[in-house]
Amino acid sequence: MKKxxxxxxxxxxxxxxxxxxxxxxLAGCKQPANKLSEGKAALGExxxxxxxxxxxxKTGEKVSILGYGCMxxxxxxxxxxxxxxxxINRLVDTAIAHGVNYFDTSPAYCQGRxxxxxxxxxxxxxxxxxxxxxxxxxxxxxxxxxxASIAIYRNSLKELQTDYIDYMLLHAIGVGNGIDDFNxxxxxxxxxxxxxxxxxxxxxxxLGFSYHGDIAxxxxxxxxxxxxxxxxxQIQLNYLDWKHAKELNPRxxxxxxxxxxxxxxxxxxVIMEPLLGGRLSNVPDHIATRLKxxxxxxxxASWAFxxxxxxxxxxxxxxxxxxxxxxxxxxxxxxxxxxxxxxxMQFLYDTADLMVEYPTVACNDCKYCxxxxxxxxxxxxxxxxxxxxxxxxxxxxxQSPNYAEARRAFLVGYDRSxxxxxxxxxxxxxxxxxPHCPQSINIPHELQRIDRYVENLKQNSxx
Amino acid sequence: MxxxxxxxxxxxxxxxxxxxxxxxxxxxxxxxxxxxxxxxxPALLALNAGVILFLVGITLVFGRVxxxxxxxxxxxQDGFGLLGKKVKKNRYSYSKPKTILRYTLLALMAAAIxxxxxxxxxxxxxxxxxxxxxxxxxxxxxxxGNNMLAVWAEAHESYAFYTVDIWLKGGITLGVAAATxxxxxxxxxxxxxxxxxxxxxxxxxLGALSRFSIFKPVIDTIKxxxxxxxxxNCKAACxxxxxxxIDYSRCVACFDCIGKCHKGAISYTRRKPVIDNADKLTAExxxxxxxxxxxxxxxxxxxxxxxxxxxxxATIADKKIPARxxxxxxxxxxxxxxxxxxxxxxxxxxxxxxxxxLRPSTELDSLMQPESSYERxxxxxxxxxxxxxxxxxxxxxxxxxxxxxxQIGHAVWIKENCVPLxxxxxxxxxARHxxxxxxxxxxxxxxxxxxxxxxxVNIEKCIGCGACENLCPARPFSAIYVEGHERHRTx
Numbered sequence: 038m039k040k041x042x043x044x045x046x047x048x049x050x051x052x053x054x055x056x057x058x059x060x061x062x063l064a065g066c067k068q069p070a071n072k073l074s075e076g077k078a079a080l081g082e083x084x085x086x087x088x089x090x091x092x093x094x095k096t097g098e099k100v101s102i103l104g105y106g107c108m109x110x111x112x113x114x115x116x117x118x119x120x121x122x123x124x125i126n127r128l129v130d131t132a133i134a135h136g137v138n139y140f141d142t143s144p145a146y147c148q149g150r151x152x153x154x155x156x157x158x159x160x161x162x163x164x165x166x167x168x169x170x171x172x173x174x175x176x177x178x179x180x181x182x183x184x185a186s187i188a189i190y191r192n193s194l195k196e197l198q199t200d201y202i203d204y205m206l207l208h209a210i211g212v213g214n215g216i217d218d219f220n221x222x223x224x225x226x227x228x229x230x231x232x233x234x235x236x237x238x239x240x241x242x243x244l245g246f247s248y249h250g251d252i253a254x255x256x257x258x259x260x261x262x263x264x265x266x267x268x269x270x271q272i273q274l275n276y277l278d279w280k281h282a283k284e285l286n287p288r289x290x291x292x293x294x295x296x297x298x299x300x301x302x303x304x305x306x307v308i309m310e311p312l313l314g315g316r317l318s319n320v321p322d323h324i325a326t327r328l329k330x331x332x333x334x335x336x337x338a339s340w341a342f343x344x345x346x347x348x349x350x351x352x353x354x355x356x357x358x359x360x361x362x363x364x365x366x367x368x369x370x371x372x373x374x375x376x377x378x379x380x381x382m383q384f385l386y387d388t389a390d391l392m393v394e395y396p397t398v399a400c401n402d403c404k405y406c407x408x409x410x411x412x413x414x415x416x417x418x419x420x421x422x423x424x425x426x427x428x429x430x431x432x433x434x435x436q437s438p439n440y441a442e443a444r445r446a447f448l449v450g451y452d453r454s455x456x457x458x459x460x461x462x463x464x465x466x467x468x469x470x471x472p473h474c475p476q477s478i479n480i481p482h483e484l485q486r487i488d489r490y491v492e493n494l495k496q497n498s499x500x
Numbered sequence: 501m502x503x504x505x506x507x508x509x510x511x512x513x514x515x516x517x518x519x520x521x522x523x524x525x526x527x528x529x530x531x532x533x534x535x536x537x538x539x540x541x542p543a544l545l546a547l548n549a550g551v552i553l554f555l556v557g558i559t560l561v562f563g564r565v566x567x568x569x570x571x572x573x574x575x576x577q578d579g580f581g582l583l584g585k586k587v588k589k590n591r592y593s594y595s596k597p598k599t600i601l602r603y604t605l606l607a608l609m610a611a612a613i614x615x616x617x618x619x620x621x622x623x624x625x626x627x628x629x630x631x632x633x634x635x636x637x638x639x640x641x642x643x644x645g646n647n648m649l650a651v652w653a654e655a656h657e658s659y660a661f662y663t664v665d666i667w668l669k670g671g672i673t674l675g676v677a678a679a680t681x682x683x684x685x686x687x688x689x690x691x692x693x694x695x696x697x698x699x700x701x702x703x704x705x706l707g708a709l710s711r712f713s714i715f716k717p718v719i720d721t722i723k724x725x726x727x728x729x730x731x732x733n734c735k736a737a738c739x740x741x742x743x744x745x746i747d748y749s750r751c752v753a754c755f756d757c758i759g760k761c762h763k764g765a766i767s768y769t770r771r772k773p774v775i776d777n778a779d780k781l782t783a784e785x786x787x788x789x790x791x792x793x794x795x796x797x798x799x800x801x802x803x804x805x806x807x808x809x810x811x812x813x814a815t816i817a818d819k820k821i822p823a824r825x826x827x828x829x830x831x832x833x834x835x836x837x838x839x840x841x842x843x844x845x846x847x848x849x850x851x852x853x854x855x856x857x858l859r860p861s862t863e864l865d866s867l868m869q870p871e872s873s874y875e876r877x878x879x880x881x882x883x884x885x886x887x888x889x890x891x892x893x894x895x896x897x898x899x900x901x902x903x904x905x906x907q908i909g910h911a912v913w914i915k916e917n918c919v920p921l922x923x924x925x926x927x928x929x930x931a932r933h934x935x936x937x938x939x940x941x942x943x944x945x946x947x948x949x950x951x952x953x954x955x956x957v958n959i960e961k962c963i964g965c966g967a968c969e970n971l972c973p974a975r976p977f978s979a980i981y982v983e984g985h986e987r988h989r990t991x
Binding site for chain 1: 919
């Protein structure tokens with residue numbers, strides 16, 4: 038009996054020794070044992086003093102090239118949307134410890150909860166150790182009055198627990214009904230004049246705008262640069278949109294033009310959507326392989342961040358980092374930033390040419406379209422569709438070689454990602470969402486297209 | 501040997517028939533759907549002569565093997581009987597046949613079928629009684645287990661399992677099933693096959709036949725020492741061991757007695773027995789049924805709201821069942837009358853409906869028979885599941901092509917609920933999803949081409965599938981709903 042009396046732990050230990058001995062024996066005698074993963078992880082510590090900074094030409098202040106986008110804070114419960122403050126505090130602490138000093142929020146983000154959560158996390162640090170960016174997000178017509186807009190501004194100061202804003206933006210000029218909406222939101226009600234006066238008074242240190250949509254509004258704003266003296270402008274920039282934005286959607290404008298216009302005038306650019314809401318990280322397999330082959334130890338996402346940071350006129354690159362892993366990966370990319378060489382830039386443009394072949398919907402999951410008054414979960418539907426496109430689970434027709442698996446993955450995954458009552462079949466096409474979309478997606482059109490595809494799958498009538 | 505064969509077959513039939521009620525993927529039905537179709541009463545109502553002849557044939561040859569192998573309610577009772585045996589061995593005893601009660605109930609059943617009093621037929625039909633039990637009590641457990649697996653599969657990026665909705669399909673049916681389970685289960689636990697030999701009309705018919713069966717268990721009076729062990733183990737209470745007589749109208753050919761006899765005095769042979777005698781009515785057993793009604797809480801509706809922040813989901817109020825003048829029955833039923841006269845309310849169609857459309861009726865004249873409603877889903881164009889599984893000819897087999905042209909009802913527009921008029925936004929979701937192209941959007945103001953559009957229904961093209969009703973954004977009551985037709989038409 039004694040002989041068999043070994044515990045499970047002993048057994049595993051012996052087994053392990055046996056296996057490693059065998060492994061060593063097989064590896065041969067000449068090779069020295071590698072030691073890299075012993076004691077510390079292969080990835081290593083992220084340096085806390087290597088962050089790349091850019092200088093704001095007006096104030097001379099140093100802004101970290103990685104800016105924290107506060108639109109995608111983690112939630113405790115995705116249904117209620119309640120934010121996970123404890124995790125947010127940890128994310129902010131880690132970011133600040135590694136030199137991040139730019140935090141970009143808005144009264145509209147995270148169902149209106151972002152400013153408060155950001156304010157709570159930041160107020161635990163000295164006010165002079167970070168810059169706050171927030172926005173005049175008076176999208177709904179009932180907030181277009183001077184009083185309602187000023188109330189939004191005052192509430193931002195309160196939620197962010199501060200008496201000044203470092204970077205104030207007119208939020209998403211160009212969305213909705215172009216120049217008419219712009220005038221109604223900012224000019225006719227005197228809000229732009231109000232904000233200019235606040236800048237004069239020092240309660241707004243830098244005034245700028247973020248732009249999506251109608252290019253006429255962007256051009257108008259820059260044509261009046263002499264009058265308004267924009268301190269910075271926030272634009273969408275990434276290697277896909279540099280040359281393909283207009284091609285993918287005629288209502289959008291190429292990043293090359295937007296950036297060029299700012300550079301001409303010496304206006305610092307703040308970059309949003311450098312990763313397209315993850316679409317430049319979650320790419321089709323062969324694109325991922327292509328990028329990894331070139332830099333096997335770097336993430337797919339790191340290419341997009343290096344790309345955005347390489348442009349010299351960029352003040353900071355915003356990333357909405359929900360998870361600690363996102364933050365760490367971005368810190369690795371930017372501590373310090375290794376700018377892309379010309380051939381690497383070209384490599385990314387070539388990659389972009391390959392990516393446009395994929396019929397994904399340009400949704401970045403910003404949730405500006407939500408809530409849909411009829412209960413549709415618009416971003417969840419579009420994200421599920423994109424996921425299936427990227428995974429090759431959108432079959433061309435019922436003769437496709439993987440049709441049966443693709444059909445099952447699409448339909449079963451659809452019910453998992455989106456509750457039945459919130460699926461595209463319930464979209465009535467009222468089009469209240471589209472004017473809010475920064476990517477100018479014709480949402481009802483896309484939802485109804487996806488619904489027809491789902492119907493064809495269900496009826497097995499895809500031809 | 502015979503007993504073991506009977507038991508094995510019984511278990512196979514019982515498990516597979518149960519799975520017919522549980523499996524929502526259609527896999528089991530593809531291979532074993534016939535097991536429902538050889539059930540006696542459904543086959544009789546379906547006028548399925550082949551099956552009836554087959555069942556009469558095997559009964560005339562082997563006795564009531566139908567009752568001990570094919571009928572799931574019979575096998576279920578044997579299960580309860582086994583539990584009873586665990587409590588006390590050699591527990592049964594001979595009792596006199598209740599012939600008058602049996603034939604009275606059979607006559608009532610025949611009258612009910614002829615007169616179309618279907619709730620009575622549905623109550624006593626053994627296979628259907630079991631179907632209701634399986635659908636009411638086992639299916640939710642099965643689905644819950646499946647949903648657990650679906651959660652697990654999702655965590656592992658597998659598409660092998662998907663979640664299904666579990667919902668109370670009918671309170672009355674649930675109550676009836678519960679009462680049946682308790683009463684039949686208790687009778688079987690205490691006395692064996694009492695239900696089969698006093699109440700069950702199928703048992704009475706087959707019993708009348710099995711008296712003349714070729715093979716039957718026979719007591720060899722020379723070997724028999726009159727110990728009575730066979731009688732005390734006869735769940736049909738049909739062995740009169742004192743007189744060495746077996747009542748073959750009640751014997752369900754279970755072969756338990758053969759193995760029990762120490763003297764090997766009972767054998768299953770072709771020999772003619774001496775005589776058997778019918779007896780008088782002594783007692784009466786009564787059944788009562790409970791009706792349980794369930795109330796479903798309804799959530800409050802939320803009107804379209806103006807967007808001031810990003811993200812979040814609007815509340816969606818549950819749909820409510822509209823008042824329909826005529827109930828909707830699925831395509832293949834041909835007419836409400838056809839469904840009523842054939843349906844034994846076994847719930848097989850309700851179990852397999854993947855769209856949440858079919859549920860048992862709560863009306864007295866159609867109690868527990870299936871009817872359609874569209875607040876959870878609609879009768880999808882690619883689905884013909886109910887017509888494939890129905891064993892009773894109440895829902896006849898149809899193809900997808902047939903279905904696209906069978907009119908089971910027609911859509912009715914309710915102006916007061918229509919979203920373009922109430923919310924002032926464009927809609928047209930009904931027209932967009934109508935598989936028959938029966939709905940056209942027209943300007944709500946005939947003089948103004950640009951006015952928001954409202955649906956108009958061409959009832960000549962409408963098939964009553966309920967896509968419009970189900971997908972209508974108006975809640976809790978849709979702005980378009982389906983009125984059933986008494987007789988279905990082929991367009």
